Amino acid sequence: MFNEIDCNMNSNLQFSKVQFPNEKRVATGYAPIALEIRRDIVKMLTLAKSGHTGGPMGLADFMAVLYFGKFMKYSANEPQMPDRDRFVLSGGHLVPVLYSCLARAGFFEPDELSTLRKFGSRLQGHPGLDTELPGLETSSGSLGQGISIAVGMAMADKLVDHNDRKVFCLTGDGELEEGAVWEAAMAAANFKLDNLCWIVDNNDCQIDGRVRDVMSIYPLAEKFEAFGCNVIEIDGHNFEQIVNALDKFEQNNKNKSGKPTVIILKTFMGQGVSFMQDKYSWHGIPPTEEQAEMALQELK
Amino acid sequence: MFNEIDCNMNSNLQFSKVQFPNEKRVATGYAPIALEIRRDIVKMLTLAKSGHTGGPMGLADFMAVLYFGKFMKYSANEPQMPDRDRFVLSGGHLVPVLYSCLARAGFFEPDELSTLRKFGSRLQGHPGLDTELPGLETSSGSLGQGISIAVGMAMADKLVDHNDRKVFCLTGDGELEEGAVWEAAMAAANFKLDNLCWIVDNNDCQIDGRVRDVMSIYPLAEKFEAFGCNVIEIDGHNFEQIVNALDKFEQNNKNKSGKPTVIILKTFMGQGVSFMQDKYSWHGIPPTEEQAEMALQELK
Amino acid sequence: MKNINLQGKKTTRHGFGEALVELGEKHDNVVVFGGDITGSVMTSFFQKKFPERFFSIGIAEQNATTIATGMALSGKIAFFSSYSAFAAFRNADQLRVSVCYNNANVKIGGGHSGITVGPDGATHQSLEEVSFLRALPNMTVVVPCDYNEAKKATIAIGEMYGPAYIRFGRSSVPLFTTDETPFTLGKAEVFREGADVAIVACGLMVWPALLAAEELKKNLGIEARVINNHTIKPIDGETLTKAAVECGCIVTAEEHQVYGGLGSAVAEVVVKNAPVPMEFVGMKDRFGTSGEPEELLEKFDLNWQAIYASTLKVIERKNNGNCEYRPLTDIPKYEK
Amino acid sequence: MKNINLQGKKTTRHGFGEALVELGEKHDNVVVFGGDITGSVMTSFFQKKFPERFFSIGIAEQNATTIATGMALSGKIAFFSSYSAFAAFRNADQLRVSVCYNNANVKIGGGHSGITVGPDGATHQSLEEVSFLRALPNMTVVVPCDYNEAKKATIAIGEMYGPAYIRFGRSSVPLFTTDETPFTLGKAEVFREGADVAIVACGLMVWPALLAAEELKKNLGIEARVINNHTIKPIDGETLTKAAVECGCIVTAEEHQVYGGLGSAVAEVVVKNAPVPMEFVGMKDRFGTSGEPEELLEKFDLNWQAIYASTLKVIERKNNGNCEYRPLTDIPKYEK
Numbered sequence A, B: 001m002f003n004e005i006d007c008n009m010n011s012n013l014q015f016s017k018v019q020f021p022n023e024k025r026v027a028t029g030y031a032p033i034a035l036e037i038r039r040d041i042v043k044m045l046t047l048a049k050s051g052h053t054g055g056p057m058g059l060a061d062f063m064a065v066l067y068f069g070k071f072m073k074y075s076a077n078e079p080q081m082p083d084r085d086r087f088v089l090s091g092g093h094l095v096p097v098l099y100s101c102l103a104r105a106g107f108f109e110p111d112e113l114s115t116l117r118k119f120g121s122r123l124q125g126h127p128g129l130d131t132e133l134p135g136l137e138t139s140s141g142s143l144g145q146g147i148s149i150a151v152g153m154a155m156a157d158k159l160v161d162h163n164d165r166k167v168f169c170l171t172g173d174g175e176l177e178e179g180a181v182w183e184a185a186m187a188a189a190n191f192k193l194d195n196l197c198w199i200v201d202n203n204d205c206q207i208d209g210r211v212r213d214v215m216s217i218y219p220l221a222e223k224f225e226a227f228g229c230n231v232i233e234i235d236g237h238n239f240e241q242i243v244n245a246l247d248k249f250e251q252n253n254k255n256k257s258g259k260p261t262v263i264i265l266k267t268f269m270g271q272g273v274s275f276m277q278d279k280y281s282w283h284g285i286p287p288t289e290e291q292a293e294m295a296l297q298e299l300k
Numbered sequence C, D: 001m002k003n004i005n006l007q008g009k010k011t012t013r014h015g016f017g018e019a020l021v022e023l024g025e026k027h028d029n030v031v032v033f034g035g036d037i038t039g040s041v042m043t044s045f046f047q048k049k050f051p052e053r054f055f056s057i058g059i060a061e062q063n064a065t066t067i068a069t070g071m072a073l074s075g076k077i078a079f080f081s082s083y084s085a086f087a088a089f090r091n092a093d094q095l096r097v098s099v100c101y102n103n104a105n106v107k108i109g110g111g112h113s114g115i116t117v118g119p120d121g122a123t124h125q126s127l128e129e130v131s132f133l134r135a136l137p138n139m140t141v142v143v144p145c146d147y148n149e150a151k152k153a154t155i156a157i158g159e160m161y162g163p164a165y166i167r168f169g170r171s172s173v174p175l176f177t178t179d180e181t182p183f184t185l186g187k188a189e190v191f192r193e194g195a196d197v198a199i200v201a202c203g204l205m206v207w208p209a210l211l212a213a214e215e216l217k218k219n220l221g222i223e224a225r226v227i228n229n230h231t232i233k234p235i236d237g238e239t240l241t242k243a244a245v246e247c248g249c250i251v252t253a254e255e256h257q258v259y260g261g262l263g264s265a266v267a268e269v270v271v272k273n274a275p276v277p278m279e280f281v282g283m284k285d286r287f288g289t290s291g292e293p294e295e296l297l298e299k300f301d302l303n304w305q306a307i308y309a310s311t312l313k314v315i316e317r318k319n320n321g322n323c324e325y326r327p328l329t330d331i332p333k334y335e336k
């Protein structure tokens, strides 16, 4: 059990107990949820002393809408609910933001977030299905694989089981340098997977620098369009735009548009904390305790 | 030596001795050369009793211009000539058309074409550099790798050795389903490889059927454009269009356009023989002796 | 040899293709993915029968493997098949992370495997894949010996839970097992009793192993135990240890590199349990080349004669215990 | 132990990164390709010094490997480095066909290898790649034991012709060899003399092998020969055969699955030349998990204590010759 794991808890880094079960969704508005997620990320990473801070911070706003809006059907009480929608995290290193959402949605207690990356934890550095963490749909961590898993799930739903389930999948932008991603795009379009919503975290950062410098993926919308996808480009920190984009996906899906939806989220790495914002150096490091304190000051 | 290989030579399937060394290039016009190449392919495959007939037949016209026009610098007398241009065959199964060109260009005696796919032959079923066949630049056979090798060569020329060599690379169209190919495209554009000429054999055929049915790659020009390439679409059986396209590539290269050139060749699989034309069933089978006779009747 | 008689020749891929149809009939959650060579690997049989459960992914082995994973995570039994050179290399990372780490119910059919794919040449002659597949946790690896066994093995991996790889070939090979021949995943079968030497073989090398045993008996009165080791992972340590103890020496035979395949798996068991001299019949750390299957098997010493010679060598070592260093790849390289 | 003293700790990746710079200074045809983690694998040193010979390919291991091949076919010595989980899996097909079949002068640096990558977890803990790399014809595989050896090994593979793989790690490990310690590719080095048991180790398991040997001596008077087997392919059959004959039993130790890696390569040599009992210290056919390096090494029995226990087991087997079947993976699975 996780409470046997030595978590070296500093009182500042304790996790709030607040959860946002189904009935509370939306009602609270997204901002406080996104804030809670960002606070979780800072605390988790600080306690873990290793891992990826910047990407998850940039995704808090989108994930708040996805997990706590009306768009994704799931049940924290019945994680394997047969008609649930599914979320596949293709960029496995971004998983802290997912763990926070799962905890806040009631899949497990927020306290467990303190075990991130520790021996024996269900919160692996990159998600592992072998931990049987409730709410987790697949392992990932080798970039460019999760999106094909999502394509396979969407095909199962649409072409074999003929149900109404939806599949959401998140990839990074550096991740789009992997050729496998374009195989997935080609297949998604050819199989007319209008039940697939592919979100690209376009923070223009990867480990070695700006995506445009390391190996440019631009122009991006044009690529996805040429590969047969429906592209929506939005500000990934604007709740209204996020809601509208997910609404459009729902329309595409309901109308059987025959095209997968790609939402290009313009985000900033490290969004929410001034000294992290838009800094690719924050891709793969945790905050120190002092940095955490400063960050949590800003995140109020 | 190849003449110890049992080639089971049928008199109809003997190879002419004609070669087209440097000084004879162009002078003869391309049609007789393309015809000779097609005759070679039919004979080689018939003798080999296995292998790929359709793709190579469709490429005879283009390869006649590439190897026997003014576009590619090479010397059959000095295959390793340091300032030669290079041809990389990414779709290794298409190699019969290359073997014919090499023989007709004087890299080896046309008689050796009779050894295709036989034990001990330098003419492997898929090209193998270990045979030390003169004129061959790399092994290939696993689809989607040669184009990255070509990118590497073009980078060596342009970015390290700073010379004027050009690299030509041929991929199939089914081959474009491999994600690795799009990694190559992305890199070719980012490194501004205007010394790279990528030819796509767009016969819309692959093993299981039409490319548009097996896993559609269309729209194609749009994809390459979105990946930052200069695209030229032409009729792959029209010598004038081929010459013009290669001229355009030369211009792009000379003007340092900063973009790789992609020539999409619209071809027919099996072109030149009525009963093979545009039939994907000819992708991977050899003609019987009777079919060879019929084919050679047409190829006159 | 009880129940083991030559009944002609047939391809193992036929067994694979037919078994998929049987599986499809029995289990409505079987789905199959094609990689553009569906006729060659005979997934086309399934496609014809169950078009709504067959999906053409094109030439994209990575994607086919990971899409299959997504299907498996949706409750399907997902088969992907292509040439083993590509169905177990191009997708190696996908097999490791998505399939095996997820312990997903994905089955890979590796066709046109080994040197006997013939004239296509080295690029297509997959002789290495068993090495890494058996290193992957959760993976089951089966190399059936003939048409009938390929059929049984395909059904067996379809009906077990978890990742599995089955290897089969292009050319016709002797058919010598029957519906009655026992087959259990993970259980090596003694096809011929004997206690002078054990020949442990898999795939198309089982038949030449039996031939070599007959010749040894006829010419020299040597009784060779012949073990059909179809499942390379999990390896049947009990049967192999018993063979080592009772026979005192072992020859392995496989259509795969001598490094990392069946021979290597058997060596691991042997030194751990009952160290005895071994000889390895397999590809000697080199790439193949174009040629006819029979011709290549002969040139690369993958036939009964090579097994026969190796048994004599290993028996002599058992008797004399000589301990000089002889590399695995000591058979002279062939001349072109 | 002559010349072998602990001089603190340092990472092997440091040795790799620094050696690349040395190679770049000596040979103007050395080029290096980055896969977006150039700081981690320390190709950034080379990039800084020789920006015109460094190329960032992004997150595209297939492309980096094949571009390196094109460079190699243009006369360059082409290094590509990334995490070994991706630099030797995502590109497996490219390594087989483009690099090895071409016998191209391409070098792969596999960083952050093994369980000691730590908290990143199983996906990043590459424990399988040696299995297939050593099955590839023309490939050289080196697993250096410390910073100094990583440096020497990198220079050695840079200066030999042909495909090579070097494996190194993320965390600091004991530094105990010096400039004087002999290093030759393909030659296993005896780091400690002894004839009661041979411990054959590679990578970060060489140091615990030496510790185990000291403990054996101190507690029980057992003299263990410790062999640093840095080159796994080509394997040094002579040194290993000599060890088998003279010591009569062997323990292998590696930060890799027990199937297919160093242990397997040694077992192949042993049964072929001088069959003796062996025990395998390595990852027991399972995926890793998040945790601190030291913690994981302990939990998965990859430390001197595990080596010590295995030597006692193997010596007992040498003396008693018991031959019951014990699977390679008999150490109980850990409890979460």
Ligand SMILES: Cc1ncc(C[n+]2csc(CCOP(=O)(O)OP(=O)(O)O)c2C)c(N)n1
Residues within 6 Å of the ligand: A054, A055, A056, A091, A093, A094, A141, A142, A143, A144, A171, A172, A173, A174, A175, A176, A201, A203, A205, A206, A207, A269, A283, D035, D036, D037, D059, D083, D086, D090
């Ligand atoms: C196949 C593969 N190659 C390399 C890595 C190492 N890696 C982890 S995250 C990352 C950068 C990803 O960039 P991006 O997708 O933009 O994510 P961000 O940096 O924005 O979080 C890399 C190279 C990996 N996990 N998988």
Ligand SMILES: Cc1ncc(C[n+]2csc(CCOP(=O)(O)OP(=O)(O)O)c2C)c(N)n1
Residues within 6 Å of the ligand: B054, B055, B056, B091, B093, B094, B141, B142, B143, B144, B171, B172, B173, B174, B175, B176, B201, B203, B205, B206, B207, B269, B283, C035, C036, C037, C059, C083, C086, C090
């Ligand atoms: C990686 C890989 N996967 C599969 C194959 C098997 N294969 C050989 S040719 C071919 C079809 C190629 O189609 P295309 O590129 O259009 O060539 P064409 O049929 O037009 O000659 C396939 C699937 C291969 N050689 N390499």
Ligand SMILES: [Mg+2]
Residues within 6 Å of the ligand: A172, A173, A174, A201, A202, A203, A204, A205, A206, A211
């Ligand atoms: Mg990014």
Ligand SMILES: [Mg+2]
Residues within 6 Å of the ligand: B172, B173, B174, B201, B202, B203, B204, B205, B206, B211
């Ligand atoms: Mg085609």
